[in-house]
Amino acid sequence: MDYIDPHIHMVSRTTDDYATLARMGCVAMSEPAFWAGFDRGSADGFRDYFRQLTEVEPKRAAQFGIQHFTWLCINAKEAENVSLSRDVIAMIPEFIHCKNVLGIGEIGLNKNTKNEATVFLEHLDLAVKFEQQILIHTPHLEDKYQGTRMILDMLCDDSRLDRTRVLVDHVEEHTIDEVLDRGFWAGMTLYPITKCTPARAVDMIERFGGERLLANSAGDWGPSKPTAVPDLIFEMRRRGHSESLIRKVVYENPIEFFSQSPNFSFTPRDAGSDPAS
Amino acid sequence: MHTATQILENEFLEVRAKLLEVAATLDRIDRSVAESAPLDTGAQSSRNRVDEAIRILLEEGPDRAEQLQRFFSHEYEKDWRRDMEI
Ligand SMILES: [Zn+2]
Numbered sequence: 001m002d003y004i005d006p007h008i009h010m011v012s013r014t015t016d017d018y019a020t021l022a023r024m025g026c027v028a029m030s031e032p033a034f035w036a037g038f039d040r041g042s043a044d045g046f047r048d049y050f051r052q053l054t055e056v057e058p059k060r061a062a063q064f065g066i067q068h069f070t071w072l073c074i075n076a077k078e079a080e081n082v083s084l085s086r087d088v089i090a091m092i093p094e095f096i097h098c099k100n101v102l103g104i105g106e107i108g109l110n111k112n113t114k115n116e117a118t119v120f121l122e123h124l125d126l127a128v129k130f131e132q133q134i135l136i137h138t139p140h141l142e143d144k145y146q147g148t149r150m151i152l153d154m155l156c157d158d159s160r161l162d163r164t165r166v167l168v169d170h171v172e173e174h175t176i177d178e179v180l181d182r183g184f185w186a187g188m189t190l191y192p193i194t195k196c197t198p199a200r201a202v203d204m205i206e207r208f209g210g211e212r213l214l215a216n217s218a219g220d221w222g223p224s225k226p227t228a229v230p231d232l233i234f235e236m237r238r239r240g241h242s243e244s245l246i247r248k249v250v251y252e253n254p255i256e257f258f259s260q261s262p263n264f265s266f267t268p269r270d271a272g273s274d275p276a277s
Numbered sequence: 278m279h280t281a282t283q284i285l286e287n288e289f290l291e292v293r294a295k296l297l298e299v300a301a302t303l304d305r306i307d308r309s310v311a312e313s314a315p316l317d318t319g320a321q322s323s324r325n326r327v328d329e330a331i332r333i334l335l336e337e338g339p340d341r342a343e344q345l346q347r348f349f350s351h352e353y354e355k356d357w358r359r360d361m362e363i
Contacts, residue, residue: 112351114361114362114363117361117363118363121363141349142349142350142351143350143351144346144350145346145347145350145351145353146350146351146352146353146354149353149355150353150357153355153357153358172346173340173342173343173346174343174346174347174350200342203342239278239279240278240279241278
């Protein structure tokens with residue numbers, strides 16, 4: 001089945017991973033800007049990273065027939081440094097019109113600090129100013145519930161935001177309800193140990209239905225599995241779910257959400273025609 | 278969709294294996310306590326939380342996973358914006 005991974009950090013993956021994803025049916029992916037395995041020392045470090053996201057990764061992906069999209073920001077982990085964050089936010093407009101950029105992300109909270117919240121709010125201003133979609137990282141483990149509630153407070157206090165253009169990612173059993181209930185999109189991250197397994201993700205699909213719900217692998221610097229979305233597809237099939245529900249979650253939903261960005265120029269695999277013989 | 282019986286039949290060995298992992302880990306901790314030193318205060322509190330989590334599993338209801346998640350979470354303070362002055 002063709003699928004889209006809506007949240008995967010390909011800068012941390014090998015070329016072999018691209019090849020494997022292509023063979024498993026991945027036709028497109030979106031890569032939010034995040035921590036790149038180490039804290040960068042300057043805004044110029046982020047400039048190079050944004051070039052990697054907007055120039056290099058799309059070419060790597062295209063070699064395997066995968067369409068690559070991206071999001072820009074300074075992530076919550078590095079946002080503790082407010083002055084560096086402001087330098088990076090000031091630079092983002094240089095890249096915002098690159099043709100694979102879908103919006104601002106993944107912004108969010110990591111340890112739920114005042115500095116992180118300050119930088120989060122400044123990213124919201126940037127997104128509003130440039131009419132960008134927003135992709136949000138929620139914290140891990142014991143910080144997730146509190147951090148998700150804080151993020152929802154900041155989003156809901158901002159009347160300028162269109163909630164259907166905001167994705168709150170890494171939801172789990174204790175945060176999904178509130179995110180969907182308030183009209184946002186929710187992303188489930190399939191990640192060993194600290195997030196959600198394919199089985200628990202399918203449980204959430206069964207409880208909440210497939211509306212405004214996405215599933216991704218994260219595929220980042222932590223112990224993660226870039227082929228986790230095919231694992232979810234397999235688990236849904238194993239439980240007897242319809243192909244149409246599976247396709248909705250792993251393919252149609254990402255298209256519906258991303259299509260709200262003018263830069264989402266996705267071409268379905270079956271849209272081409274055979275060369276004349 | 279599968280019936281409850283089918284789900285249990287499909288998952289029984291998995292659940293059994295996961296329970297055994299928990300049991301063996303608790304045994305390993307106890308053995309080490311007997312052979313070396315008791316848990317320090319922080320570790321003892323984590324150990325107590327494991328016991329409390331196991332009790333949550335024994336309760337009836339449709340949302341044990343959500344309850345466990347909440348149990349392992351920091352509290353949310355609704356006045357955080359005022360407190361942080363943000
Ligand atoms: Zn991420």
